[in-house]
Amino acid sequence: MQNAIYVLNGPNLNRLGKREPEIYGRTTLAEIESMCRNEGGSRALEFRQTNHEGQMIDWIHEAIDDGAAGIIINPAGWTFTSIALMDALKMFPGPIIELHISNIHRRESVYHNSLVSKVATSVIAGLGANGYRTAVAAMKEMLV
Ligand code: DHK
DSSP states (O other): OTTOEEEEEOTTGGGTTTSOHHHHOSOOHHHHHHHHHHHHTTSOEEEEEOSOHHHHHHHHHHHHHTTOSEEEEEOGGGGGTOHHHHHHHHTOOSOEEEEESSOGGGSOGGGSOOSGGGTOSEEEESSTTHHHHHHHHHHHHHTO
16 A cells, blocks of 8 residues: 555464463554554554565565555564565665564564664564554554
């Protein structure tokens, strides 16, 4: 969608609310989507989640081809493993906010080396579900 902000969510985030609540909290992805739409106001928002890497790559290509204004992405586990995801994001001309519910830098070392951070405009980590609201607000500021 032209000029939309794409909010893209990676694997296992469909389980938010019951997935390791001590780390990710109890807010569901549907509740997070509502938070994003409230914060976004009149700005068009594409809010999606997938457990399939190829689908995520296709959505990034869609964002590129459709002239999306910006991408907010929680890449989840792909953050640390996917060169394909990094390469796709490299092609996006607009601002990219990498988002993590948890502070990945305070967790196990496997969560410390983000490939996405090498192409992201900014990174938000550790604000819990509110990080999504912060990311939408920050993206709107970037797009003024
Ligand atoms: C979510 C995941 O699923 C993990 O694989 C990431 C991220 C952290 C988050 O905090 O939102 O490492």
